Amino acid sequence: MTESEFEFLRGYLKQRSGLALTPEKRYLIESRLTPVCRRFGIATLTELVGALRLARTSTIEKAVVEAMTTNETFFFRDRxxxxxxxxxxxxxxxxxxxxxxxxxxxxxxxxxxxxxxxxxxxxxxxxxxxxxxxxxxxxxxxxxxxxxxxxxxxxxxxxxxxxxxxxxxxxxxxxxxxxxxxxxxxxxxxxxxxxxxxxxxxxxxxxxxxxxxxxxxxxxxxxxxxxxxxxxxxxxxxxxxxxxxxxxxxxxxxxxxxxxxxxxxxxxxxxKAAAPAAPAAAPAPLSLPRFAVR
Incomplete structure (x- = not known):
């Protein structure tokens, strides 16, 4: 992947998903988009960039954006x-x-x-x-x-x-x-x-x-x-x-x-950063069970 192809992908992803990739994230594009190439029978990232430039296949465009999305999550994250x-x-x-x-x-x-x-x-x-x-x-x-x-x-x-x-x-x-x-x-x-x-x-x-x-x-x-x-x-x-x-x-x-x-x-x-005051008839704190988060 050439520098111009990398810059194209950076701009492409920012425009379509808001993802702002810094230059040192080049490895991330290569690691996540190589499987997309295999999925669609595309030989190289250069060919993938060419397909995106032509904007003829919405399925590939969607796959590229979704592949670059980070989906790290878990139940009760950060508690x-x-x-x-x-x-x-x-x-x-x-x-x-x-x-x-x-x-x-x-x-x-x-x-x-x-x-x-x-x-x-x-x-x-x-x-x-x-x-x-x-x-x-x-x-x-x-x-x-x-x-x-x-x-x-x-x-x-x-x-x-x-x-x-x-x-x-x-x-x-x-x-x-x-x-x-x-x-x-x-x-x-x-x-x-x-x-x-x-x-x-x-x-x-x-x-x-x-x-x-x-x-x-x-x-x-x-x-x-x-x-x-x-x-x-x-x-x-x-x-x-x-x-x-x-x-x-x-x-x-x-x-x-x-x-x-x-x-x-x-x-x-x-x-002005003030939390809303509790109404006069506000209930007591909810009596809900506390759970130990692992």
């Missing part, structure tokens, strides 16, 4: 964002939305489904408090391949052992041969949809809680600002956004501001 959901965000939402009894949650980089399914388990644990509520949990991802796995809800032994408390595995999964399938009731709780964060997503509507974790790290600053600004536009005035541990809005956008009381939690910039 803190899920503790925040259980102990802070869900009690606040129940208190603030007693009139509408509606809650909308978006996982903006759902990958193979472990993040939205982790939230679905917590929601199910709180089911008595949400009786009569309409709860929508939407998971989106650029890759249709990983979304298909997410819809199936089928995971191997290694995947269910990464972060998933044994109590929840026994409660919500059934063994199928050497794999584990999440229960049908939880699969039905999550609406998985393909979505490129570079595209418009206002058609998704307004959300109360947005998880956009560990995806912005692959974008450059202008792309991060654009995506965060459009997420803020889809956020309820008292809503919340959770980013990955290595991600922040500071120095990138004023559309969102850090919640001073909770690391990794962000509110509307107009709120």
């Amino acid at each position: 803190v964002p899920f503790d925040l959901f259980r102990d802070v965000l869900l009690p606040q939402a129940i208190a603030a939305r007693t009139a509408t009894r509606r809650l909308r949650i978006w996982c903006a980089a759902a990958s193979t489904g472990q993040e939205p399914y982790s939230l679905a388990m917590l929601l199910n644990e709180a089911a008595p408090l949400l009786a009569g509520w309409r709860v929508e949990l939407i998971g989106t991802d650029l890759s249709t391949e990983v979304l298909e796995k997410a819809r199936l809800g089928l995971y191997n032994q290694f995947e269910v052992q990464r972060g998933l408390p044994v109590q929840l595995m026994l409660k919500y999964f059934e063994q199928v041969g050497e794999q584990w399938r999440i229960s049908a009731s939880l699969r039905q709780m999550v609406d998985f949809r393909p979505l490129n964060l570079l595209d418009r997503f206002d058609q998704l509507g307004t959300f109360d809680i947005v998880y956009c974790r560990n995806v912005l790290i692959y974008f450059d600053a202008p792309t991060k600002a654009d995506v965060l600004g459009r997420i803020a536009a889809q956020l309820a005035p008292d809503g919340a956004v959770l980013l990955g541990a290595a991600e922040t809005v500071i120095g990138i956008t004023d559309a969102l501001s850090p919640d001073p009381r909770h690391r990794g939690l962000y509110r509307h910039g107009a709120a």
Whole structure:
């Protein structure tokens, strides 16, 4: 692969997925796109670049973008964002939305489904408090391949052992041969949809809680600002956004501001970083079980 071909691929991937590859990531392109070449009977990366320049085969174009997408995820990843959901965000939402009894949650980089399914388990644990509520949990991802796995809800032994408390595995999964399938009731709780964060997503509507974790790290600053600004536009005035541990809005956008009381939690910039005050009739913290995360 020549330098000009590498630069073409860098620009191609940034335009279509937001992925900002630095020059030292050349090895990553070679390692991930060589299998794509084999899959389509293409002899070299040079030939692959030629096919992309001609833009004649959308199947190859889609395979290239999806091959470069990082899909590292596991159940209850980093734990803190899920503790925040259980102990802070869900009690606040129940208190603030007693009139509408509606809650909308978006996982903006759902990958193979472990993040939205982790939230679905917590929601199910709180089911008595949400009786009569309409709860929508939407998971989106650029890759249709990983979304298909997410819809199936089928995971191997290694995947269910990464972060998933044994109590929840026994409660919500059934063994199928050497794999584990999440229960049908939880699969039905999550609406998985393909979505490129570079595209418009206002058609998704307004959300109360947005998880956009560990995806912005692959974008450059202008792309991060654009995506965060459009997420803020889809956020309820008292809503919340959770980013990955290595991600922040500071120095990138004023559309969102850090919640001073909770690391990794962000509110509307107009709120001047103040978390919404609990209503007078706010319930006590939810009495939900605590689980040891492995």
